[in-house]
Amino acid sequence: QDVEYVWIHAFLLLCLCNRSASQLSYSISEEGNKGTVVGNIAKDLNINTQELETRDLRIVSSYSKKYLDVNLRTGVLFVNEGIDREELCQNIEKCVLRAQAVLNDPMTVHRIEVNVLDINDNSPVFIEQTYLLNISESSLAGERYPLPAAVDADVGSNSVKTYKLSQNEHFSLDVQSGGEHGVSAELVLQKALDREKQSAITLLLTAVDGGKPPRSGSLQININVIDVNDNVPTFSKSLYKVRVNENVAPGTMVIKLNATDLDEGMNSKIVYSLIKLGNVDPSIIFDLNSESGEIAVKSALDYEETPAYEIRVKAMDQGPVPRGTHTKLLIEVIDVNDNAPEISVTSLMTPVKEDAELGTIVALLTVSDKDGGNNGLTNCKVLGSVPFQLKSNYKNDYSLVVDGPLDREHTPFYNVTITATDEGSPPLSSIRIITVHVSDVNDNAPQFTKPVINVYVKENSPTGSNVYKITAYDADLNDNAKMTYTLLDNYPKNIPASSLLNINSETGDIVSLQSFNYEETKTFQFKVQATDSGVPPLSSNVTVNVFILDENDNSPTILAPYSEHGSVNSENIPYSAEAGYFVAKIRAVDADSGYNALLSYHLSEPKGNSLFRIGTSTGEIRTKRRMSDNDLKTHPLVVLVSDNGEPSLSATVSIDVVVVENTADIQTQFRHVPIKEESFSDLNLYLLIAIVSVSVIFLLSLITLIAVKCHRTDGSFSRYSAPMITTHPDGSWSYSKSTQQYDVCFSSDTLKSDVVVFPAPFPPVDAELISINGGDTFTRTQTLPTKEKNACSFNLHLNELAFMCLRYVHCPLYSVYRPGDQGPPNCIRLF
Numbered sequence: 001q002d003v004e005y006v007w008i009h010a011f012l013l014l015c016l017c018n019r020s021a022s023q024l025s026y027s028i029s030e031e032g033n034k035g036t037v038v039g040n041i042a043k044d045l046n047i048n049t050q051e052l053e054t055r056d057l058r059i060v061s062s063y064s065k066k067y068l069d070v071n072l073r074t075g076v077l078f079v080n081e082g083i084d085r086e087e088l089c090q091n092i093e094k095c096v097l098r099a100q101a102v103l104n105d106p107m108t109v110h111r112i113e114v115n116v117l118d119i120n121d122n123s124p125v126f127i128e129q130t131y132l133l134n135i136s137e138s139s140l141a142g143e144r145y146p147l148p149a150a151v152d153a154d155v156g157s158n159s160v161k162t163y164k165l166s167q168n169e170h171f172s173l174d175v176q177s178g179g180e181h182g183v184s185a186e187l188v189l190q191k192a193l194d195r196e197k198q199s200a201i202t203l204l205l206t207a208v209d210g211g212k213p214p215r216s217g218s219l220q221i222n223i224n225v226i227d228v229n230d231n232v233p234t235f236s237k238s239l240y241k242v243r244v245n246e247n248v249a250p251g252t253m254v255i256k257l258n259a260t261d262l263d264e265g266m267n268s269k270i271v272y273s274l275i276k277l278g279n280v281d282p283s284i285i286f287d288l289n290s291e292s293g294e295i296a297v298k299s300a301l302d303y304e305e306t307p308a309y310e311i312r313v314k315a316m317d318q319g320p321v322p323r324g325t326h327t328k329l330l331i332e333v334i335d336v337n338d339n340a341p342e343i344s345v346t347s348l349m350t351p352v353k354e355d356a357e358l359g360t361i362v363a364l365l366t367v368s369d370k371d372g373g374n375n376g377l378t379n380c381k382v383l384g385s386v387p388f389q390l391k392s393n394y395k396n397d398y399s400l401v402v403d404g405p406l407d408r409e410h411t412p413f414y415n416v417t418i419t420a421t422d423e424g425s426p427p428l429s430s431i432r433i434i435t436v437h438v439s440d441v442n443d444n445a446p447q448f449t450k451p452v453i454n455v456y457v458k459e460n461s462p463t464g465s466n467v468y469k470i471t472a473y474d475a476d477l478n479d480n481a482k483m484t485y486t487l488l489d490n491y492p493k494n495i496p497a498s499s500l501l502n503i504n505s506e507t508g509d510i511v512s513l514q515s516f517n518y519e520e521t522k523t524f525q526f527k528v529q530a531t532d533s534g535v536p537p538l539s540s541n542v543t544v545n546v547f548i549l550d551e552n553d554n555s556p557t558i559l560a561p562y563s564e565h566g567s568v569n570s571e572n573i574p575y576s577a578e579a580g581y582f583v584a585k586i587r588a589v590d591a592d593s594g595y596n597a598l599l600s601y602h603l604s605e606p607k608g609n610s611l612f613r614i615g616t617s618t619g620e621i622r623t624k625r626r627m628s629d630n631d632l633k634t635h636p637l638v639v640l641v642s643d644n645g646e647p648s649l650s651a652t653v654s655i656d657v658v659v660v661e662n663t664a665d666i667q668t669q670f671r672h673v674p675i676k677e678e679s680f681s682d683l684n685l686y687l688l689i690a691i692v693s694v695s696v697i698f699l700l701s702l703i704t705l706i707a708v709k710c711h712r713t714d715g716s717f718s719r720y721s722a723p724m725i726t727t728h729p730d731g732s733w734s735y736s737k738s739t740q741q742y743d744v745c746f747s748s749d750t751l752k753s754d755v756v757v758f759p760a761p762f763p764p765v766d767a768e769l770i771s772i773n774g775g776d777t778f779t780r781t782q783t784l785p786t787k788e789k790n791a792c793s794f795n796l797h798l799n800e801l802a803f804m805c806l807r808y809v810h811c812p813l814y815s816v817y818r819p820g821d822q823g824p825p826n827c828i829r830l831f
Helices: 002-020 041-045 049-054 682-713 748-752
Strands: 021-029 037-040 058-060 068-070 076-079 095-103 108-117 130-136 144-146 160-165 171-177 183-189 200-209 216-226 239-245 253-256 270-275 286-288 294-297 308-317 324-334 342-348 361-368 378-383 388-394 397-402 413-422 429-439 452-458 466-469 483-488 501-503 509-512 523-532 539-549 570-574 582-585 600-605 612-614 620-623 634-642 650-660 724-727 733-737 740-744 767-773 777-784 804-806
Touching: 021 037, 021 041, 037 041, 041 108, 058 068, 068 095, 160 171, 160 183, 171 200, 239 253, 253 324, 270 286, 286 308, 342 413, 342 429, 361 378, 361 388, 361 429, 378 388, 388 413, 452 466, 483 501, 570 582, 582 650, 600 612, 612 634
Parallel strands: 021 108, 130 216, 239 324, 452 539, 570 650
Antiparallel strands: 037 076, 058 095, 068 076, 095 108, 144 183, 160 200, 171 183, 200 216, 253 294, 270 308, 286 294, 308 324, 342 361, 361 397, 378 413, 388 397, 413 429, 466 509, 483 523, 501 509, 523 539, 582 620, 600 634, 612 620, 634 650, 724 733, 733 740, 767 777, 767 804
16 A cells, blocks of 8 residues: 555656646747747647736746747747857757746746757858968879868858869869768879979869858968979080180189079079199189189289180089089180370369469379380370360370360369370270369359349238348359349439338348338339459349239228218209109229229118119119109118228218209209110200310320320339320320330210220230220220231220220239229220
8 A cells, every 4th residue: 555655646746747847849940030930838838828928927048148038918939039059059069949938826837948950151161261381392193281171160961061172283182071070171292293383383272061052161272382403503505715805903704604503492502613624723813703603813814824724614503412514614815905004193283263374284194104115105185175185295294284265153173084095906095084173253243033023012011021032143152152132222203212121131131111002102113233242243233113012991982072971962853754864973983993993883771772773883873763652752862882802991972862843943963864866956966076075175185194294203114115195086096105006996975984094104015905894794805916006996885884904924914993093014004
């Protein structure tokens, strides 16, 4: 009974254990996506899915990642994180992922084992990318060389299965299957190597795994063929012949022998040696360089004693077992005139002054020759074209004397080549070069790079500004070339230049002593003198033209009859005025020049005005439309006049425009009526003729005054002829200066505009005519010839600003100028 009780108790305990613990096994491939189903725990454990949540089913494992998880509603076990078999089970063929499924109330634990199946996701890899083998060229066919094995992280059939070798004629591959230990490969030599034909061989070993599709990895095998001494040195000739003059200086090379060996390293390093034949030792007469093969004369040769030498030379390599060969050398000695003349300088007087007189002795020479007879007779002369010659004193004594003018600045020294030739057969000669230095004298005055220097200075530049750096050069040396600079006054406009500028006597830097005002002084001229320190000193002058460049430092000024902002100006217009009715014309001037004086007119107040407009370039205020009953009777207008400078300056003027019902209330004043195409009455014709006549007289008087003033102003430009202005019967103007003439033809409408002609201070060179119509539109109308008296004409249209500038050598850019501007030099301005 006790035994039966024990068996019953064991059976009950076993049943209880089966209820509290069991094991589930699944299989899944690695690298599965998240959510991949592994199995159904509820089904496999025969548990109702409703109990999964109530009993709080959870998956527990010892891994750092939660690879598996369960869906409590369905009981499905799924992949929670990607599983990498190589990371999870490195170097283990069978990879099992272990976890526990835990249930509460009552607590039961079920073991889960997931067999992770390998996929072919890794290629075979060699530890190193290259493998070096050193194989002797004496190796026999059949020798084997083990190769590195490739590593594949995959297992089973996905691991390395075989190796392949690139095609070649010397080696084959023996692949051996090691069972559990993997696959290995050996390199087998099939054909003997020859380093002299191929010193290096490159092969490619490829490892292939058994996956589907298979993956592979490669290894580059570099084979160095090691040399053996299997080649004998070889001379290029079996017999060498050479001829050498007798009594050549010891150390003179006779010949260089050359033997080659196809081996490398010490096996190809050749050592030369002389072979002694009988009682004749060639090493006494000749010296052989054992490394280079050069044979040189060791002691004096004498043709009368030994006319020829027969020498044997051996060449040996330096291999473990040296191999060698030999050749024959025949040296013939030539009997020649072997003593050349010798030139000795007994006295040398140098340096020689560059103003030395002809016949001045520079050096004393003696020529000698050790030979006798005709071989000892010499002739001596100077080679080349040099201002020296040899003068014979007595037998072989000579004097080198000056034979031409010397100029140190052109040639500071001379290498005088003297040759002496004997009368031997063949003649021998020698050369002696004597260097004769020429000393300097002060024979060159300082020189400037330009005869006239133009300097451009901005107005309002601060006192002490560097205006220009004068540079002169002197071809002489030392004190003869040391220069000092001096400012010479020519008192332009009775103002000495020294009161405006200062010059550094050593450096030539010119600095300003005051700030310049373009509106007061536009240009002035002075001279700079450069003087050297020679004895006597020499000097030269340069003319400097200083042109003051305008800055935008003046605001526009409103001309009468209107005053600037702050005063009351009024104009009356009739209620019946048509669109385009002339209301008023604002005139303004700017003391600046160029773009700084180019004015534009704008209505700044009131905003959104729809009744009046103003010409941007003319300043004419006109109506945009007819009056309406809704319009005001008084219109306050603010006109803004701006120049084109940087930054722009401006002025304003206020005008009250009053609309009147009765045209008789409008004050009588001169107005420009709108431009219409209508016929002229006789009265209009007479009025036009009268206006033209008065304008012509006024312009003639103004141009005459300006021409006279320009002629008297600047004496520095008096070398150019004065301009001439001529009136033609057709109403055109002609401007001429020297041999150039420029005509400007005006239409009848032009007489309604202001026209002022300013003459240019210089005659034009490469002139071009530029007209600017209506503000910013540039039009090139014609190129003005500079060597012919041809004329160029253009029209200034009604109510349009038009300007013309002639471009000269010193006018780098086209410029636009206003009345009263001076501008850069050499420019003619028309307004």
